Amino acid sequence: MTTAHAQEEPEVVEDVFDGLATGVEVEGDGGADGSIVRPWDPALIRVSTNQFSLRNILDMIDEGSLELAPDFQRGQVWKTEQKSRLVESVLLQIPLPAFYFAEDSQGKFRVVDGLQRLSTLHAFARKRGEGFRLKGLEYLDENEKTFTDLPLQWQRRIYNTQLVVNVIDPTTPSDVMYDIFKRINTGGTPLNAQEIRHCMSRARSRDTLKTMTSMSEFNTATNGIGGHIRMNDREMALRFAAFWLLGMDAYMERPAMDLFLERATELLDNAKELPDSRINDLYEAFRSAMSNAHLVFGEHTFRKWPEGVTGRNPINRALFEIWSIALAPYTPEDLERRRTAIVAAARDRMTHDIEYLDAITASTSDRRRVEYRFQAAAEDAKAGA
Template sequence: MESDEARASAPVVEDVFDGIATGVEVEDIGESEGAIERPWNPEQIRVSTGSFSLRNILDQIDEGSLELAPDFQRGRVWKLDQKSLLVESLLLQIPLPAFYFAEDAEGAFHVVDGLQRLSTLHSFVRGGKHSFALRGLEYLKDAEGALFSDLAVQWQRRINNTQLIVNVIDPTTPPGVMYDIFKRINTGGTPLNAQEIRHCMSKDRSRGILKRMTHTREFSKATNALTDHIRMNDREMALRFTAFWLLGIDEYIENPVMESFLIRTTQLLDNPSVLPDVSVDALEKTFRAAMRKVYLLFGEHSFRKWPNYSTSRSPINRALFETWSVAVADYALGDLEHRKEQIVQAARDRMTRDITYLDSITSSTADRRRVSYRFNAAAEDVAAGL
């Protein structure tokens, strides 16, 4: 059986995407992963199927009635050869897999599955800053190097008239069920993670709030420039702070499913009648202040595991982010500065000796007991020296 000393000194595993380290520790959220309101009532799932020309869909994108998830950078990471082969498939009249859209209460559509394909086709046909020339074609060598405007008129017409099969999720489908549908049907080369799915499901208001929170000097300094993270971990961290700050840990303990908790928070941010602009301003101000306070205490080790025996800097730990950003929020900056040495030592001692605490920020991090333990521990440590 593994000793406490071995567990305490176990190496921290950094998440990697497309061969590049992301700066964020791998998180094991535990059994609550995907545990949203099951079993479903089949009558809650309403999906209709239709056929639309590519021209019609591109027109909807340009009009704004079909949204390609703004700020979703990973949706455009296909290599040029991949994009070109997709266009070649249309020219060869090879049917594409079905697309999934979600309709919201206002009648707008959001892409659930097929974001990369639609982004690629929109860029090629309608141009703009992401326009590209075909390269690496397998059959239609005469089109090598061609822009859409270079293609023969009959080929342009063939692309525009391509019929796409679209499954539309009705807006009456409950958010939790819709979230799970996103997870089930996502067929991209790299499946969307939880925050990427929430981003695709959400509205401009919540996206704007989370973007502003993570595009501040305070956040960038405390996280060592994590802003615009390729897997949207920066937005998820801001959302987690928002969830525990606005809804409170007690509400999470009553319904300990992280996905549901964060979906409810996203809906709250999207609803100005429930969370007016003045409350959003207060939230953003509190968040910026929390980033300053944590950085004052921990410097380059902010939100990272930092036991007494460690001299290197670990990747950011999401569980530490949510607990410490909330823990310091109500304290004055001057008070924390006065007690900095005691607070930091208390936190480092805990990361060195408290195996239960290390477990709470490493594995099964959505478990209600572990969430409660790490929040209580951070509250005790930030009170050191009082």
């Protein structure tokens, strides 16, 4: 342990989205800039370019052959004026940037880039009573109108609009597809890593993570972070699932957090490799981990809490992964007896151990830092035994 008596406590920075604090600490991942760092064979990247009418695409959405990532909340942050000006651009016949779809082996498509634009156009043209009225148009005198209020020629113009769509072939490996996704997702506010995984995943993993983050134990431990607008809650649940199902050795084989979480997502989606009984075991372990963590740390659960600090910091994802895994196996009775000793050990480490502070603050995906912080939490969880 490297002591930090003379060191100034590193500043805790809370992530902000759309001007609002998210309740989660910014994670310093050490240069995770989204660039492709593995030497892919260019032959593995297969993308074809097609043209679809907007009517055709909206029909595909309605029939379920084009998925708009159900339960994805980010699209709701677009203001009505932003949505209206997208519709106005279509009416003015201004070409929209190309869309990217990923095709799966069953011939179904998922939106890789353009999710917010398609969600907006679908809401306006197809949801009718649940849609929105145009507002703040700059060039057309159609404010306060819904799709059905528009003249028929305007409705036809929307439906006949031709969209350029780049389709990623299903034979493209998922990790290559993920890197393509990171490179091209530029529209609106760029998606973060978990939002990308959500858009690329199937219903089984999405439902699993939703169930985990809807648990009362999770929301008690995290002060109600379930339903997080940037899906930080889903990422935290996925991190637990990844380390609980795959283990530290699997991470050390390919020490990159994105790759590790992609692998865990694929596992959750594979009913043959991960049967429902194992999912139920995961739920029980997660429920125990959340209730145990809150039992020990109370309102400071998964947050930096060095000695001398009384205020509550935002949630730290690295602390979430290590303490949820470390505390999951214990009984509440055992932890209740040793709670004071565990808290003292954890706070002492957060105050004096520079290596530990680095491991939960910066370059958090580095193999040595991941290994060190997990070992540290496992040791501190035994305090008072």
